[in-house]
Amino acid sequence: MATFKQYEKKDGTKAWQFQAYLGIDPINGKPIKTTRRNFKTKKEAQLALSRLQVNFENGEYGKNKNYTFETVYQMWLEQHQNTVKPTTAENIEKRFKNQILPLLGDLKIEAINTYICQKAVNEWFKKVVAYQQIKSYASQVFNYAINNGIIKSNPMQRVIMPKKNGLQQKKVDFYSKEELQQFFDCIKKENNLKMLAFFRIAAFAGLRRGELSALTWSDIDFEKKRITVDKNLVLVRNEFTIQSPKTRSSNRTISLDETTLAILKKWRLKQRESLFYLGRKNSLNLIFTNSTGKTGVDFLYLTYGSNSLKYLSDKYGIRKIKLHDLRKTHASLLFEAGAEIKDVQERLGHSDIQTTYAVYIGVSKDREEKIANQFAKYVNF
Structure with missing residues (x-):
């Protein structure tokens, strides 16, 4: 669809112009409309439109x-x-908003070269732990531009990746056996079965935060002494939703010890009594609930674990760690008990054995220091 029109120029001479709709831009999905002027004849304008x-x-x-x-x-x-x-999509958007777009967003993508990309990567390296992941996200945008004919090459592919030296590696943090016992001694003083059951599973089964909050009573097999982990509670744009586990290997069934099972039985009874008293129904059969909602039982806040850890640390003076560090504690104590790396990987649902190995290395270093002290004490000179 096009319209042709003759118009008068500033110098008094006449020329032709056209306005035309060409179609939908295959890249951004927007309609393409164009206006072209300064043609001597209508036929010349028609030929230009045809081209x-x-x-x-x-x-x-x-x-x-x-x-x-x-x-x-x-x-x-x-x-x-x-x-x-x-x-994942929400986390990606945050990465772009906070790290990538402030450095590259306003630049013409065709004008971005390897030098600009190198400066950006160096900046991410200084400020962000996951700098390699951020670089990968940016690179995917350049590849998209190549596939759609916007640019010819990916400048991010020629970047030299900086590397952290051994001293910069993140320290693996977890409780020792003695610290874990002290931690549970403090919880028992609170006389809070919900808190005890929550942290017992976190420390003795090594579940992730979202896995803990998504647990239902049907996931516990009291006869076979097992727990099935096949879902994950996440917060997406301020709304709770249940998803499949983080990775395929995260979908797992693991054994539980007698004490943990006994605590869970006591908590199940206490939970039923509390909900009955409040006149609430646990329609989702959740193990851990937040019963303060106006319409019924809600999912447990994902911040419950970290808030409780801070509370216990402030009140009793125990060393403060993150909820995820209890998962590492579970792994480290398994290694101290003689478990094999592969067995620990499967129990924790690690997709990459290097994640498990990082904890193993931390435990090995602690063992090595103890061995040195034991030797010096033994020879006694």
Whole structure:
């Protein structure tokens, strides 16, 4: 659809112009409308439009359009978010908003070279632990631009990746056997069965935060002494949702000890009594609940574990660790008890054995220091 019109120029001479709709931009999905002027004759304007239409049909139109990095990122995200979980998509958006777009967003993507990318990567390296992941996300946007004919090469692929030396590696933090016992002694003083059951599973089964909050009573097999982990509670745009576990290996069934099972039985009875007293129903059969909602029982806040740890640390003066560190504590004490790396990996649901190995190395270093002290004490000179 096009309109042709003759108009008068400033110098008094006449020329032709046209306005035309070419179609939908295959990259951003927006309609393409164009206006061209300064043709001597109507026939010349018609020929120019015909060339534009041919270029558009052949995919040549707009190849050199000056898209900013942020514009291409929005196009990429629209497609990419359909291939990942909502929580992953939300985390990716945060990475771009906080780290990538402040450095690259306003730049024309065609003008971004390896030097600019190297400066960005160096900046992420200084400030962010997951700098390699951030670089990977940015690189995916450049690859998307290549696939859609916006640029010819990916400048991020030629970046030299900085590396942290051994002293910069993140320290693996967990409780020792004695500290864990002290931790549970403090919990018992609280006379809080919910808190005791929550941290007992965290420390004695090594579950993640979302896995703990998603647990239902049907996940516990009291006869076979097992717990099945097959779901994960996540918060996506301020709404709770149940998803499949983090990775395929996170979907697992593991054994539970007698004491943990006994605590869970006591908590189940106490929970039923409390909900009956409040006039609430546990329709989702959740093990851990937040019963302060106006309409019924809600999912347990994902901050319950960290808030409780802070409370216990402040009240009793025990060393403060993160909830995830209890998972590492479980792994470290398994190693001290003689468990094999592969067995620990499967119990914790690690997809990468290097994650398990990092805890093993931390335990090995502690053992090595103890051995040295034991030797010196034995020889006694």
